[in-house]
Amino acid sequence: MHQILGAAGLVALVAVFTVHGYEGRRIGQVLLLFAPAVLGLLWPVRNTLWHRLRQALAWVWTLIFLVDGAVRGLLADLYGAAPDSSLVLGAIANSNPRESGEYLHAVWRSVLVWVLALIGSGAAAWWLVRWAGLANSARWPKSVVMALCVALLLVSLGYASKPWRRHHPIAFWTQWMFSIQQLQQGLANQQARREAALARAHALAPTVQVAGHSTVVLVIADSINRDNMSIYGYKRATTPHLASQLRGLDGEMLMLRNAWSVDASTLPALGNIFGFGQPDAQDAQHLLAVARAAGYKVWWISNHDDLGIEQQHARVADIQDFANRQPGRTSSSLDGELLDNLQRALADATPQKLIVVHLLGAHPHYRLRFPAGQNPFDDESDAVDQQLQTQGRPSWVRRFRHDYDAALLYHDFVVSETLALTRNARSVDGYAAWVYMSDHGQEVGHGRNHAGHSPLSASGYRIPMLLWSNQPSWQKDQGIATRPFRADWAAWTLANVMRLTWPGQTMSNDVLSEAYVWSKPQLPIVVDSFER
Template identity: 30%
Template sequence: MESISNTNQKEASDYIQTSLQNIVLWTCLAIFAYAVYVYALVKLLAAKPVVSKILDGVAFLLLLLFCFSFYQDAWRNRFPICVYMDLYHQLSIQKDFWTNIEKENEKYLHTAEKYITQAGDKPQTIVLVIGESMNREDMSLYGYSRKTTPRLEEIDKNERNFLKAKIAYSTRFSTVAAFNTMLEFDPAPLPEHGHVLAFFKKAGFHIVWISNQEDTAIHAEYQTFSDENVSLNRKGGRSSASMDEKVLPELASALEKAHGKTLIIVHLIGLHPHFSLRYPHDLKPNWDENDEVKQMLKDNGQSLRNQLLKSQYDLAMLYQDRILAKTFEITKEHSAGQPVSWVYLSDHGAETGRRDDLMGHSSTTLGGYTIPFLFWTNRSDVKLIAEDLEKRPFRGDWLSYMLLDIAGIQCKFPYAEKSWLNENYLWTEPKEITELKKHEKNQEIY
């Protein structure tokens, strides 16, 4: 519902263009079936009608069943007119909610104030970089055969405090839903709904939001909490060609001005489809296009179109490697003199040809949920045992607890078991991932 509410005319047009091949195919098949049906019906009507009490009885029973279906709620709600009327009503409610988001934010702030027990007053900066549609299976940092992330590998090699979770998942496959799990609290620890940015706000953090992704829902539900809001992309939809390098000078500026307690959130357009728009056209691959990856796609029965999309995705990954490495380097450059932490994760993953004949968002395969998670800090008070932490799986819907832990925000409810950095961390695999693993023949590749 949130995804539909958040879709504009341009994005709908882009989606239709992306799916045009399937739309044309199924439309042609539907027209053909309809034509055959009409032809057969005309022939039957032209012929002499067969008088049969049995046929009349069957027709009457079918008519009664059709009428009865409007009496049953569960059946009536499947009738197209009822479905679309209800959908329109729900979309209106969702859009009104976003329009009047300030009232909701006040509730979140009140909740945060009620449950914070200690916030601390030591200055520190947290940089949270959120990517889009990045699947760790396509990162050479995680063992992918194509050298798609050479700069991050170099950082991983030389930086002692640079960590990557070898296993990390999102619990949602679309942006708005993923943000809702990452930055809001699930019902378990808190009697009422909580918002991590409200907790940071009430704890005295100065919040800066730098965005290169135009999104009505994200702006309404999250950016409105920021003290400074930098929007670098005014074009919504998949056809936006705004390069993520735009965020770099803004991040440097925010770090230079950082004082006291600061949370800087950088929202990238990342690998959002269309993949061909996510990197400069003069960027060249550093791998052979006819390699084992290309053979794997052929062996998996991937279409020629998907083979092309895979190449574009990997090039976009190579460009993201440059951007992420630079955000880290800028953060480290400005870390002298005060505690600084850098966190990166993707909102969700993308299926990239390892399973179904599919490239992009996926709710039915592990690729749609498989993400990278990277962390670095210069803080001496954070206990870092790289080997132990990297073995810990990470889940996106527990991000908020780790952020509270880093920030030193203590609450009336316990959250140590869900904070990736905490010595009491206790991993539980998301039920969405467990269910997918049961049904998938091909498990993820590390």
């Protein structure tokens, strides 16, 4: 009887981890794939050597399933994502060992919980394996042996099914590593894709409908949630410079109040922004390639050191200017370092210029996104901190919120300076425009006890978007400011701002157009309203 109880305990232990890592009928399938370990322990064995060998194999087999469930559970808790999701695959393929270590440092609390659970469960599994696998000095009754044979037959059917078999941890993680290698090779070999994108752009035959000089600056931030910007109603004064710009340039500036990303991480977000919402389509266009084909000289000025971004987007530009050569989350390169680079690009005599400025924004670690000692929000408790306490947010979340808001305050200065430089450098008779947006949002204790990228809450998708032009094509009385906006449609709006036209161009995705037609994006969360 002790063998049966030990085996049942082993199944229960693995089931706990499996439930955290899988959903629905997949739980039963994975437990069936685990069954050989249990059946091997229950099968009558008299030889002492074989008895010890099967105990060791059963314990290792159990650990494999426990680790699989723990990794899946951790990813589900943090991001609501499976290991083979594009979010996770893209992040792993685009990381280096140093950045991985920095990421683990940022989420060490969650990792520690699962590691401790694994250590305790591993010890319990060894005890259960020894208890269930005690040498059988007597033969099992024929009925028990028949039951074991039937069970082995069912398990064999499960392993014979490829859709089931591929979920075995050994098969899954082997394929997972192969997928990572393929993705990394794809990221490192983008030259052919860039050339194809330029060829497609030239075939589109775009033109610039501007008489004289045209200068457009596109500022893309990282991890900025508009809910933390005072210009969007936040209670802390995190955007005083932009607020001043909005007041002084009322007729030339436009703030979209209901802007959303459809991605919660950078690589897919940028792919959608520049790829007209269909970056993986066979005939996909790239906005920078279209701009070049129309006659724009394109700059990519970046504070990121990122292989994926560089290969997929930056190298499409004519000129790449990377100010930051320190990869990873611990990069201390401040976005203000890009202002001189922007000024040099604006001074270029080229008549048609598109300058993309890619900022680190408020990408974790937040405390590294502003100058040391310049956090005015951690000195005393204010209305925001009191609200967080009322909501039951732990102290570490409140501390991250203080750092995040300080990062936004410095970010406000940098973004405002990019606008001031654009306005001051423009030709008297030329056309000039400036656009500011973020790739995705950030959760910092808004809807859950979490600080960082978040596909599980609306905060991960709320972004700011502001536009300025000395010859604006919009009128505020048209109600454009309150229209909901999707970042995966941004290319159509940016094409409008650059005055790009081409045969067959559609305007229904351009938020500035009278022909704009809104439709809700498919997000992995439920959003009550896209108009707030």
